[in-house]
Amino acid sequence: MRRTFLSANPSVLWFLLALALVTLGVTVMAEAGTISTSFVKTLGKTLCLCLIAVAMDVVWGYCGILSLGHFAFFGIGGYAIGMWLMYARTEEIVALSLAAQALPPTAEEIRSAIGTQIFGVVGSSEFPLIWALADRPWLQLPMIVLLPGLLALVFGWLAFRSRVTGVYLSILTQAMTLALSLYLFQNDSGLRGNNGLSGLQNIPGLKGVGQDRISIWFFWGSAAALAVGYVFFAWIVSGKMGSVIRAIRDDEARVRFLGYHVESFKLFVFTVTAMVAGVAGALYYPQAGIINPAEIAPIASIYLAVWVAIGGRGRLYGAVIGAAFVSLLSSWFTGGGAPPVPIGFYTIHWTDWWLVLLGLSFVAVTLFFPKGIGGLFDLVQPRPVADRQGDYGPDAGAWRREEGEP
């Protein structure tokens, strides 16, 4: 009667197999020199985007909360790791240059030199309070999950407690994202304003190791994080928890009358997915090398929703496919990979027209293929669908649809 987790969710095994094959293939090709280091980084970043898309699918596709704030959590994770990376890197450089002096520098001098290096660009040399832990990685790195988790907990508690739902909640999360990015744009926010944090590809302690090696390590790390995250969320959305959160998506009032405290469930899902988004961000930005407040802007979170919608909401592999497909296609189009199309009086340059194409395909998917790319798998193995929209009962004398409640 009781089935094991994997036999009940065969898609998890298939997903892990596919991910392992991709990882292996990329590794072999990178070793052979077929693909460049920068492309390995692009692929590694794509895996991080897949991870946050899975989180987004859980919060939106399964729980019905269209959060336009998950990229903010992604960015916070990036900033959290970036502060340590940047501090440690600058410390190495400063120590090197001060070592040439006649007198050995004091700890005070080193710290102030690091401050000048990091904050000189915004006209300051003082370490703001939020950098207090940046020199101690064992304290700073937990912030990757703690900060997004805490923000999601506080924000979610306030929003869900007031029973804000639907489009209003989306607007609220978007406002949170916008406020955060505007705050970070300020020079006195303590995170270098619109310069952001840079040089994040230099990992402390790995000075002699080339970027070709580091990129493949990060690729493996991202693949491992995606695998663990996928299995974790597959576990959450299967079984009774999945049943409850899908029920909340479909009819939240009814779930309340069954005795479940709906707000706690939403808060749980919102917070857990925010923490995973933080992890994804912390793996993404060292591969990108730079993070600035523009990354957190609301448009990024909207992209995230578009990926999940195109890939197929309500199934985890759909989110992965959507994120990978759209973001890789996007870098192909905007990176000049797609050839321009001359149509006589005008030439379509995809760098200008890609967003239009993306917008149109989003509309088309929403209207004509609501199941997204993931829906193609239903052709192989149909899933039972249940939305009977006909009359209430089949017998004579039973109510017709028009007679019932809307």
Next chain:
Amino acid sequence: MTTLLEVSGVSVSFDGFRAINNLSLTIGEPELRAVIGPNGAGKTTFMDIITGKTRPDEGHVLWGELSTSLVGKSESAIARLGIGRKFQRPTVFEAQTVRENLALALRNRPGPFDVLVYRKTGQGAARIGEIAEEIGLSDSLTRAAGELSHGQKQWLEIGMLLAQDPRLLLVDEPAAGMTPAEREHTTDLLKRAAETRAVIVVEHDMDFVRRLDCRVTVLHEGSVLAEGSLAHVTQNQDVIDVYLGR
């Protein structure tokens, strides 16, 4: 029969409109009670107040042996105290199977972390089997609830209420859209449930109420117009004037 629910002097208005006006009502345990009344009499608002969806402007709603006040409690807390509600339109979770629907309603610890580590038990499966038997859906446990006919959905929802094991069942128009045979089955279900618990049925259909054969409360403009057996209230001149006479 002991008093389970006492509603006294409750009023509530929406934008100046008095939906419920000084309503008082007592339900014992076990008891089967039908609440009837013309449209806009406040039947649904009355249920909303008991289940915590609407907060009354004044008055008391007291529950159980300890006379706990239900006013200001959340819907989920009230549901856990043992009040189950069935809506007019069947609201089952159509994308999930009949078994999942029933399992959702089973009385278990309801916190997110309890649910996360929840494991199926033989006891729970047996209880689901029992209920499915009672509502006639034993063969449909693995079907998606959305595939069921309207009448079967109504039963599934009643089954979910039974799975909740409530002390008070609030049932809103259970016979709407049912065939005569389905109605009969529904009456039996409700009568059987009322042997061990309190059941309040809100209904339009007089024949259905007659078949329930129980005490009847007539609501009009948000307060109780008459109460007693169906024969008694149908002879009441006020009731004839506002409801039956039309």
